[in-house]
Amino acid sequence: EKYKQDDYLRTKAELDPDLSLPRVKTYDFIVVGGGTAGCLVAGRLSEHHNVLLLESGGTPVPTTANPFLNEFVATNPAINNIFESVPQFNFDQEGGGIVKSHTGRMLGGSGSHNGNFYNRGSPRDYDNYALLTGDPTWRYETVLNHFKSYENFIGDLIQEDSRNEFYATGGLLTVNTDMPPILPAWFQAAAELGYPTGDPNGNQTESFTPAAMSVENGERESTYTAFIKPFESTRTSLTVMRYSEVEQILINERKAAYGVIYKRHGIPQIAHALKEVIVSAGTISSPLLLMKSGIGPEAALNAAGIPVEINLPGVGKNLRDHSAVVLRFTAQNANPALLPRITDMEAAIAAYQEANRTGFLTRLDVGPQAFISSSRAKANGEANWPDHQIVFAQHGLIDDGTTNVALALQIILNRAESVGEIGFNSTNYLNGERDDKNLALIDFKLFTVLSDMEVMIEGIRLGLQIMENTTSFQQMNVAYTESTPEACQGIPYRSNQYWMCYVQQRGYSWLHIVGTCSMGLPGNPMTVVDSHYKVLGIAGLRVIDASVMPRTTNANLNGGVILVAEKGAQMILEEHNEAKKN
Numbered sequence: 357e358k359y360k361q362d363d364y365l366r367t368k369a370e371l372d373p374d375l376s377l378p379r380v381k382t383y384d385f386i387v388v389g390g391g392t393a394g395c396l397v398a399g400r401l402s403e404h405h406n407v408l409l410l411e412s413g414g415t416p417v418p419t420t421a422n423p424f425l426n427e428f429v430a431t432n433p434a435i436n437n438i439f440e441s442v443p444q445f446n447f448d449q450e451g452g453g454i455v456k457s458h459t460g461r462m463l464g465g466s467g468s469h470n471g472n473f474y475n476r477g478s479p480r481d482y483d484n485y486a487l488l489t490g491d492p493t494w495r496y497e498t499v500l501n502h503f504k505s506y507e508n509f510i511g512d513l514i515q516e517d518s519r520n521e522f523y524a525t526g527g528l529l530t531v532n533t534d535m536p537p538i539l540p541a542w543f544q545a546a547a548e549l550g551y552p553t554g555d556p557n558g559n560q561t562e563s564f565t566p567a568a569m570s571v572e573n574g575e576r577e578s579t580y581t582a583f584i585k586p587f588e589s590t591r592t593s594l595t596v597m598r599y600s601e602v603e604q605i606l607i608n609e610r611k612a613a614y615g616v617i618y619k620r621h622g623i624p625q626i627a628h629a630l631k632e633v634i635v636s637a638g639t640i641s642s643p644l645l646l647m648k649s650g651i652g653p654e655a656a657l658n659a660a661g662i663p664v665e666i667n668l669p670g671v672g673k674n675l676r677d678h679s680a681v682v683l684r685f686t687a688q689n690a691n692p693a694l695l696p697r698i699t700d701m702e703a704a705i706a707a708y709q710e711a712n713r714t715g716f717l718t719r720l721d722v723g724p725q726a727f728i729s730s731s732r733a734k735a736n737g738e739a740n741w742p743d744h745q746i747v748f749a750q751h752g753l754i755d756d757g758t759t760n761v762a763l764a765l766q767i768i769l770n771r772a773e774s775v776g777e778i779g780f781n782s783t784n785y786l787n788g789e790r791d792d793k794n795l796a797l798i799d800f801k802l803f804t805v806l807s808d809m810e811v812m813i814e815g816i817r818l819g820l821q822i823m824e825n826t827t828s829f830q831q832m833n834v835a836y837t838e839s840t841p842e843a844c845q846g847i848p849y850r851s852n853q854y855w856m857c858y859v860q861q862r863g864y865s866w867l868h869i870v871g872t873c874s875m876g877l878p879g880n881p882m883t884v885v886d887s888h889y890k891v892l893g894i895a896g897l898r899v900i901d902a903s904v905m906p907r908t909t910n911a912n913l914n915g916g917v918i919l920v921a922e923k924g925a926q927m928i929l930e931e932h933n934e935a936k937k938n
């Protein structure tokens with residue numbers, strides 16, 4: 357609230373004396389949304405062009421910097437948009453089936469409140485994008501150069517001999533490895549079950565791996581801290597406007613985008629773009645902004661009374677997500693060397709506050725992890741393209757004087773075949789509603805494809821094996837402690853039917869949503885943008901964020917979104933430099 361008030365006073369002083377008429381200012385590029393993708397794109401383009409970045413939130417609060425405190429910042433409505441889904445019937449039934457998606461509303465976006473897990477995904481994910489778009493530059497061997505250009509990889513590796521091929525230092529965003537004391541036990545469990553060990557990035561294959569994190573010296577690295585914050589006060593070609601909500605993209609009679617209408621602290625403003633408007637408002641708000649501007653499925657636009665600029669039926673469709681369940685355990689004979697806990701909180705905080713931060717609070721609060729190929733993946737000839745992920749977590753981090761330590765495994769289905777959508781609430785729109793939270797009809801539809809449920813149950817069974825059937829964890833006397841959901845009472849315990857019921861009751865969205873402005877082949881009716889992110893049928897307009905990814909990657913998403921943004925920024929710079937030369 358203080359940040360907002362300070363920014364409001366600055367805005368008022370700047371716009372005084374005339375607050376009644378919108379100002380019109382002109383830039384080369386306008387970037388809508390300063391989240392994971394938008395901050396990188398605005399930062400990179402402003403190295404060469406005059407750029408306006410419009411973000412509906414403000415500067416991230418200091419609490420966002422600590423990797424351990426993400427749960428306190430991820431759900432606070434002052435800095436997040438909290439969207440409610442339409443009722444879901446295949447998961448989250450114990451929670452009422454209304455899923456709350458909390459996406460960051462601040463510079464850095466969801467990358468300023470997320471868990472700091474950093475995974476690129478599988479090379480096969482990008483090879484698949486090349487197939488889906490018909491553009492070979494999406495193949496991993498090519499996008500690897502983009503990963504290397506923005507990453508500053510300073511972490512340890514399990515496969516040290518792969519360092520030169522897959523990693524680079526010198527990029528603006530630091531990536532590190534989290535090596536918790538439990539890692540050797542995790543790897544031993546892998547060996548007992550016949551799985552290899554490896555690294556999560558580089559060349560992800562079926563393996564147990566450490567977690568990688570976007571953390572430097574104990575502080576969160578986001579695209580805001582890496583690409584905007586260090587340059588904002590000195591780079592005159594970069595203008596960042598906070599608390600600035602874009603309401604509409606301006607499109608002329610030649611079907612070219614030439615600017616945006618936005619409200620800065622509620623004060624109407626207009627900005628014009630000489631070159632391009634780039635929408636980076638995230639998987640929920642990007643399709644909504646397109647629809648508010650007349651770009652989307654004709655029927656939905658007609659129902660809302662919005663003049664149709666172009667009929668693109670794919671806008672809001674193809675919602676893809678990671679679906680998850682958690683299994684809880686207790687280590688009844690925990691080895692404190694492997695599962696250390698904080699015995700002195702003040703000492704832990706003091707260690708964190710040293711110039712060279714050390715200790716518990718510099719680490720991730722979850723990890724290590726495993727990437728597994730299900731029997732469905734194997735039957736599809738994709739043994740080398742894992743489709744689920746298992747993430748270990750130690751809870752109860754503060755020592756309570758007992759040897760009992762709470763543990764959990766998250767089982768995540770990363771390459772789900774179930775497809776959802778984001779519809780447009782035309783009734784609310786006709787009633788004058790413009791807030792995305794009241795316009796989005798989010799329908800995840802997770803687990804609507806039966807084989808997704810089967811893969812999830814396979815993952816659950818593997819999770820139980822890791823904890824219950826390996827000497828590694830049995831030495832700690834690990835026991836499964838999750839209660840039976842009420843709706844599943846009476847179903848034979850641990851049968852497939854039981855786990856199906858369990859998933860329906862307690863399954864949840866991992867909030868790694870993509871695909872609602874999907875890249876694709878031009879002839880595909882679901883395609884919204886081409887492989888260069890250009891909106892079909894409208895000149896001067898691109899979408900660059902998670903919404904253009906046609907499928908989720910096989911891992912936490914942020915690394916993939918940063919890649920999408922870096923590739924986009926390089927493409928735009930090349931195209932406009934070429935244009936200048938010509």
Ligand SMILES: Cc1cc2nc3c(=O)[nH]c(=O)nc-3n(C[C@H](O)[C@H](O)[C@H](O)COP(=O)(O)OP(=O)(O)OC[C@H]3O[C@@H](n4cnc5c(N)ncnc54)[C@H](O)[C@@H]3O)c2cc1C
Binds near residue numbers: 467
């Ligand atoms: C709770 C949560 C935890 C996650 N944890 C992880 C993790 O540990 N590791 C990982 O890799 N990934 C994680 N993710 C996923 C990852 O953070 C997101 O996929 C990624 O940040 C999406 O980037 P984006 O640029 O598409 O959107 P966002 O980062 O969400 O950015 C969109 C931005 O646009 C702004 N905006 C929206 N509408 C407008 C408008 N009309 N005008 C102006 N501004 C607007 C928003 O305020 C926001 O800042 C998590 C996501 C969530 C929600």
